[in-house]
Amino acid sequence: xxxxxxxxxxxxxxxxxxxxxxxxxxxxxxxxxxEAVNGNxxxxxxxxxxxxxxxxxxxxxxxxxxEALIDILAYDSSAKVVMASSVGTQDNLKxxxxxxxxxxxxxxxxxxxxxxxxxxxxERK
Amino acid sequence: xxxxFFGNYLFNEKLVTKQQLIEAxxxxxFARAKLGVLAINAGYMTxxxxxxxxxxxxxxxxxFGDIAVDKGxxxxxxxxxxxxxxxxxxxxxxxxxxxKGYLTNEQxxxxxxxxxxxxxxxxxxFTDDQNRKIDTIIRxxxxxxxxxxxxxxxxxxxxxxxxxxxxxxxxxxxxxAPEAITSYKAEKISYQMVNGKGEVFTxxxxxxxxxxxxxxxxxxxxxxxxxxxxxESVAEFLNLHNGLFTVNMSNNKQIELQLEPQISKEEIExxxxxxxxxxxxxxxxxxxxxxxxxxxxxxx
Numbered sequence: 001x002x003x004x005x006x007x008x009x010x011x012x013x014x015x016x017x018x019x020x021x022x023x024x025x026x027x028x029x030x031x032x033x034x035e036a037v038n039g040n041x042x043x044x045x046x047x048x049x050x051x052x053x054x055x056x057x058x059x060x061x062x063x064x065x066x067e068a069l070i071d072i073l074a075y076d077s078s079a080k081v082v083m084a085s086s087v088g089t090q091d092n093l094k095x096x097x098x099x100x101x102x103x104x105x106x107x108x109x110x111x112x113x114x115x116x117x118x119x120x121x122x123e124r125k
Numbered sequence: 126x127x128x129x130f131f132g133n134y135l136f137n138e139k140l141v142t143k144q145q146l147i148e149a150x151x152x153x154x155f156a157r158a159k160l161g162v163l164a165i166n167a168g169y170m171t172x173x174x175x176x177x178x179x180x181x182x183x184x185x186x187x188x189f190g191d192i193a194v195d196k197g198x199x200x201x202x203x204x205x206x207x208x209x210x211x212x213x214x215x216x217x218x219x220x221x222x223x224x225k226g227y228l229t230n231e232q233x234x235x236x237x238x239x240x241x242x243x244x245x246x247x248x249x250x251f252t253d254d255q256n257r258k259i260d261t262i263i264r265x266x267x268x269x270x271x272x273x274x275x276x277x278x279x280x281x282x283x284x285x286x287x288x289x290x291x292x293x294x295x296x297x298x299x300x301x302a303p304e305a306i307t308s309y310k311a312e313k314i315s316y317q318m319v320n321g322k323g324e325v326f327t328x329x330x331x332x333x334x335x336x337x338x339x340x341x342x343x344x345x346x347x348x349x350x351x352x353x354x355x356x357e358s359v360a361e362f363l364n365l366h367n368g369l370f371t372v373n374m375s376n377n378k379q380i381e382l383q384l385e386p387q388i389s390k391e392e393i394e395x396x397x398x399x400x401x402x403x404x405x406x407x408x409x410x411x412x413x414x415x416x417x418x419x420x421x422x423x424x425x
Contacts, residue, residue, distance in 0.1 A: 013386060014364070015357045016344050059364065061386040085368060091381060093132055094150040097143050104133045106244075107365055108293075 001052075001125035004029035006118055009051040011035075011042035011068065012084070013060045017109075021055060024111045028118060039063025043071045046079065053121050055105070055114070058085035058092055066092050070099045082117055084109055130372060131215035134240045141227055149221035158216035160189040162223060163207040165234045166216055170198050172234040179230075212379045215240070251288065255296050259287045278322060279402065279417060281378070282370060286415050289366045290406070294342045301405040301412070308396040309403060309416065312336075313351060315360035315389045316416075316424065319367055321382035322374075326401065328416040329363050335411025360387040396423045 008030055010021045018035055025033055034049045036042040038061045046054060054072065058065040065083060072079045083096050084105040096104075105113055132150060135141045141149070161179060164170035170178075170193065178192045185192075190204040199207075210216070219237060222228040228236070251259070290298065313336045316328035331339065333351045340358035341348045348355045364387050371382040395401065399420025406413050 014361045015353050016346070016361050019346070019354065020344075059368075059384045059386055093130055094147060097136060097150075098147050104137055106133070107368060 001122050003118055003122045004031070006030055006053065006122055006125075007032040007034070007049065007051040008118070009034040009036065009042070009045055009049065009054040011037075011039075011045070011054060011060070011065065012057040013037050014057070017057065017107075021109070021114070024114060025118075028115060030118070039065060039068035042068040043075070046072045047075060050076070052080065052125065053102075053117065054079065054081045055084050056081050058083060058096075066096050066099070069096060069101060073100050080121060130375070131237070131240050132218050134244065135218075135222075135236060138236070138239075140232070140236050141222060145222065145225065145227045148225060149218050149227070152221040152224075153214065153217040156217050156221050156224075157211040158213065158220040159211075160193070160204065160207055161230065162216055162220045162233065163210055164193065164199060164203075165230065166210075166213075166219075166237060167203070167207060169203050169207070172229075172231040174198050175230050213377060214375045214379060251291060252296075255291050258296070258300070259284055259291075278325075278380075278419075281374065282325075282327075282417060283404070283415075285370050285373060286366060286404075289362075289369065293362060293365070294339060295408075297409055299407045301407055303402060303404040305400045305402055307398070307400055308394060309401065311390070311393050311395055311424075313356070313359075313389075313391050314393065314395075314424075315356070315363050315387055317360075317363050317367055317387040318385040319370070319382050320385065321371075322380055323419050324421075326416070326418045326420075326422040327363065327367060328395075329359055329413060330416060331413040332411060335408065335413055338408070338410035339413055356389045360389050363387055390424065393424050397421060 008025055010018050010033060012018050022033055034045050034051055036045040040063045042054070042056060056065040056069060065085065069081050069083065072081055080102040082103045082105055083101045085107055103117060132146055136143065136146050161175040165172060165175060178189055178196065181192050182189060193199045194201055194204060219233050223230060223233050311330045312332045314328055314330040316326060319325040319327055336359055337348055337351055337355055340355040343362045344358040346354060346358065348358070364384070367384050371384065374380040374382055395416070397418060397420045399418065401416055401418035401420065401422060404415045406415065
C-alpha cells in the first residue's frame with residue numbers, strides 16, 4: 001500500500017496537536033485523516049472509518065486514551081493504536097501494553113517517528 | 126530529567142517482548158534494584174565487572190558491595206550512595222528483566238546507556254547562566270514555609286517548570302519574587318490537576334498579549350489573536366510539562382501521579398482557604414505566572 005493511501009485517525013483533545021499532526025501527514029501526502037477530541041469520539045470515529053492507524057493521546061476528557069484503546073481493540077483486535085503522550089504513569093503503560101498498544105510515542109512528538117510508523121504500516125498492508 | 130519511561134523505551138526498541146515487560150512491571154512493586162544494576166547505572170562498574178563479582182559471589186558468602194570494594198571497583202561511600210537509590214523505577218524494571226533472564230547485564234547496560242543518551246536532559250544541557258537562574262528561583266522558593274510538607278515536591282516541580290520554559294519557550298526571562306496568596310484574579314489561564322500525592326493545582330496565567338506570544342513560541346504557529354489554537358497551545362505546554370513531571374517523579378521519587386485533562390478559562394478568580402504559590406516570570410513580551418497549590422482551589 002502506498003503511504004498516501006493510508007487512513008489515519010488522530011485522537012487528541014488539543015487542537016494544536018491535531019493541527020501539527022495533520023500538517024505532518026499532509027507533507028507525506030496523506031489526505032484521509034479522521035479526528036477525535038475525546039476518548040468516546042475516538043471509539044466512534046474508529047468504528048465508522050476503520051482507519052489503518054490511530055494516534056491516541058492518553059489524557060483526554062470523558063474517556064481516557066487507554067480506555068478508548070481497550071474499547072477499540074475489543075471491537076477490532078487487529079487495530080493499530082499508537083499511544084502518544086507525555087504522560088505515562090507506569091500503570092497506564094502496563095495497561096496499554098497488556099491491552100495491545102501498537103507502539104508508544106513521546107510528546108512532544110518527533111515527526112520522524114510518526115513517519116517511520118506510517119511507513120511500517122504501509123509496507124505491511 | 127527524563128523524557129520517557131525506560132519500559133516504554135525497551136518496548137519500542139523491541140529489546141523486550143510485551144509479555145516480558147508486563148512481567149517486569151508486575152514484579153517491580155515488590156522489587157528493588159540490586160547493587161550490580163545500580164553500579165552500572167552510576168557508571169561505577171562495567172557489565173563485565175558486575176558479572177565477575179556475581180561469579181565470585183557463587184564461590185564465597187560475601188555481599189556484592191564488599192567484593193566490589195575488595196576488588197577496587199567501588200569505594201564504600203559509592204556503595205552507600207547506590208543503596209539509597211534502590212527504588213528508582215527505571216532501575217527496578219531493569220533489575221526485574223535481568224533477574225528473569227530476559228536481559229543480560231551487558232544488554233541492560235547498553236540499553237540503559239542508549240535510553241539515557243536519548244531521554245535524559247542533564248544539567249549540562251543548560252548553560253551556566255541558565256542553571257544559575259534556575260538555582261536562584263529555587264532558593265527563592267525556600268523563603269516560603271507555607272508549603273512545609275510539600276517543599277521537596279514543589280521544588281522538583283518548580284525546577285522542572287523552568288527547565289521546560291528554557292527548552293520550549295526561551296531563556297530571556299527574569300523570575301520575579303514569588304508570592305504565597307489566598308486569592309488571585311486570573312486573566313487568561315490554563316490549569317490542570319495533578320493527582321496522586323494529594324491533589325495539586327497547576328496553572329499558567331497571564332494577560333492576553335503575553336499569552337499569545339508565549340503560545341506562539343511554544344507552537345511555532347502564526348498566532349495573532351487569543352483564539353482556540355492559542356489557548357490550547359498554552360494548555361498543551363502545561364500538559365507536556367506536567368507529563369514530563371510525572372515521568373520524573375516516577376523515576377526519581379517512586380511517586381505515581383495521574384493528570385486530569387487541562388482546562389482553559391478567562392477572567393476568573395482563584396481562591397483558597399489554604400494558599401497558592403504564584404511565580405511571575407517576566408519575558409520581554411509580558412509577564413506570565415506559574416501557579417501551583419496543594420490546597421483546594423476554587424476557580425470561578
